[in-house]
Amino acid sequence: MAEQDVIITEVALRDGSHAIGHQFTVDQVVQLSKALDDANVPYIEVAHGDGLAGSSLQYGLSKTDEMALIEAAASVCNNAKIAVLLLPGIGTVQELKQAANIGAEMARVATHVTEADVSSQHIAMAKDLGMETVGFLMMAHMAPVKKLVEQAKLMESYGADTVYVVDSAGALLPHEVKARIRALRENLQINIGFHGHNNLSLAMANTLAAIEEGATRIDGSVRCLGAGAGNTQTEVLVSVLDRLGIKTGIDLYKMMDLSEDIAAQILQKPQEITKDSLVLGYAGVYSSFLLHAQKAAKQFGVDSRDILIELGKRRVVGGQEDMIVDVAAEIVKKNTAVM
């Protein structure tokens, strides 16, 4: 029997960046990475929430240069491999090279679910750099299964070792996850992964549905330290998989301890499904939009849920963060006209 049936990537140090306004410090990253490595977590993703070079006015400025965070994480891990996320158009092959030089061993190249073709250069470069490569198809609820398969096959043809179904909005229902993973399983030769968000309280159910259909690469965030309501909670996932007899190779007690002692201290407030994170899942909006929408709601004196619902109707995708303020301003205009 294999040592691991399911391989977990811990994403708190990248996806969790959204939840804390990209304020990670070297000290936090060192503490968490060291503990995750000690708990035998195989992959730890570290980067700005929006991937390499995400630090900007558009996406939010990082407190600490992400390269310093990546280097710090790599320097304290004995077994865990450091993964980085890269969204072509935000990050470039230059940042990828830099990350590889300082210890990143896995490149996860993320595109909108219908735009896999923009990943070919970055996947090829990651392979040239000797990195393990992942194609990350975001906002997977926005494309029909056939389209998703077509896009995943493109990533496979560029050399990706794994393709992920990414439920960025936490909008997918378990039967929708099943259909997607099954179709990928039937049509691709490479590993299939799943990345969930808990906005509709379905991250665990969706993850189990994905595993049932053959996904072997799964993302989790300890203490739900991820965008929106967070991701599938890693320590809970490890417990559930253990009960199912599915091996992750992760030490459960150590995972629970680091959740309590380190991750909980990083969160500015305990992670829960709030009215706003719930609306992300309900309306199908990118989880990373949460803090931006809340900020705009405050600035314009409107209900953040109205902004998110409208963004969902307009099918706004990553990279269109400027629309959040536009929508808030339009709601004010509309409300004033009615008065």
Ligand SMILES: CC[C@H](O)CC(=O)C(=O)O
């Ligand atoms: C903005 C990138 C995004 O946070 C990637 C991701 O984790 C997702 O789409 O869920």
Ligand SMILES: [Mn+2]
């Ligand atoms: Mn995510």
